[in-house]
Amino acid sequence: MSFSAEQRETSLLDRIGTRRMLDAYVVGVAFLEGGVLAAALGDGRVAFVGGASADASRFVSVHDGACLSLAADLGGERVLTGGDDGLLASTDTAGETTAVANVAGRWVEPIAVSVASGLRAAAFGKTVRLFTRDDSAVGTFDHPNTVGGLAFDPKGRRLATAHYGGASLWWTKAGGQQPKRLAWSGSHLSLTWSPDGKYIVTAMQQNELHGWRVADGADMRMSGYPAKVRSMTWLPRGRYLATSGAEPVVCWPFHGKDGPMGKAPLDLGWGFAGVVTVVAAHPRHDVVAAGYEDGATILVQIDRAHPVLVKQPGEGAVTALAWSADGQHLALGTESGFVGRVRLSDWRAPT
């Protein structure tokens, strides 16, 4: 399947989108309250674009080095960023930055925010620290190796971390605990927890995923990727896990009793040469936004053959994608500093 010439010429971004060059690698994007788009950049700045006046943008120098990660902070009015300067910072749209924690010489890469429990977690190398809304440190979890990924369970009562040799499960409220270790040899680079709380999935160094059923620790291997899986996203109600790392958007079915065990994944969105680098699922519908290494971005729908072109190739690999909470807005960023956003309520899907 491929796009017709006509479709290629009329991307959503060209028709109904806005675009901006931010002149540094876009590490992550997130929508805040009031429709403001926050972007964390490879030169240490955080950019706020749009909102009340659609063309306004504000740049805040937050990290002395590169931003490594970004998440909408509790309350949705600030962004939480980790940097290679050892700083975990919370910045509001007016440009005021608070240092949540600072550990010199450590990189702060994986971060996670749990709205349900009002907690934020960040990995400083091998140590994960937990903070409340008012920046009080309420937990320290040490690991034998650097933590590559972390995620809260849906209620924020547990925290899962990925590292060399497997994953660890921690209780967020207990001190002095030994974690439950989920062992699987190899290097685990990132981690996600399913929205129903039943599964944990890690992306591994050797181009595959590993999953565990939380209840009994049953292992699941999901392999066959030509590249590392850098991005994973759950479709609504956790029915599918969509992933980057291949030319199609690979979606593993998790709605059966045994998750994806013994099942083949769905391959969506063929049509572009090159590998998918980022995926982001729509918060309400079975739609996934997928960005490619050549800069193209599409929307694909489960059970629907034809993808919709969001952005044409160019501007370097897509490195960040995010939906607004209501699913009306989609934002994307690339390695060359391009940021685009589309308001989907302005668009009618072809029927």
Add this chain to the structure above:
Amino acid sequence: MNQIPVTVLTGYLGAGKTTLLNRILTEQHGKKYAVVVNEFGEIGIDNDLVVNADEEVFEMNNGCICCTVRGDLIRILGGLMKRQGSFDGILIETTGLADPAPVAQTFFVDEEVRRRTSLDSIVTVVDARHVVQRLGDSHEALEQIAFADVVLLNKTDLVTAEELTQVEKRIRSINATAIIHHTLRCEVDLDAVLGRRAFDLERILAIEPNFLSEDDHQHDDAVKSVCLRTDRPLDGARLTEWLQSLLAKRGQDLLRTKGILSIAGQDKQFVVQAVHMLMEGNFTKSWSPKENRESRLVFIGRNIDESELRRQFDACIA
């Protein structure tokens, strides 16, 4: 996107690595380097491009027991790519006791690292006075010399001319292809160390090898070099099959393999690079019509049976 050159700096404790790093960070040479160190504070320089590494050596799950990589480096190099444009090259310091193999193998194994960076050279700083003793008692000191593309034979003022000659011969018998510079306090033109493109073999194998004369074998180190050459074209299929099976069986003992080879029926040079079992072979530039199409293949390793390798190599002649 351009590939960023990476230089790996090794050397036994006290050889002078930190001196060299400090020079690279402070001298005006018009270039900026991101430096990955293993001990913060060891180099007394405050610089946001100095990154602390944790030396996390990971086994790869690919059924190859000697295939280890530096997980922390994969992460750090990925992070540094987000700061594109803010530096010209990357320098990785390894601890004095480190085996250089996992660092070198990282550049073969990880696709993203391979796409964004190129291993420029492995530079080993050697203490001229103590190296002989080190070679006697330290397996790592031997490996560091074996892996080197460039050796800085440092502290040459602490030995006599005669001793220096002996030390150099000893290094040469272990590693026939490294470029050796004599230095005091690592004072060497930085162009001799950085941006060498030494992993681009053409130069190294063209300039060197100084072939071993008989008396170079007297030290009998556990690691030595074997250089094979022929003016007759090789059979591509047979050669590839031989190298693959040799590295699969003997890769643990063969630390480095480098070659520029003339393949029958091919206008281009076939360039081979391997670190233990991990091999890369590519057709590169064309042989010039005036050039003698001589194939050169160098093995640096342990328990090498030179006559056996030579027999197998000769069997690949077309």
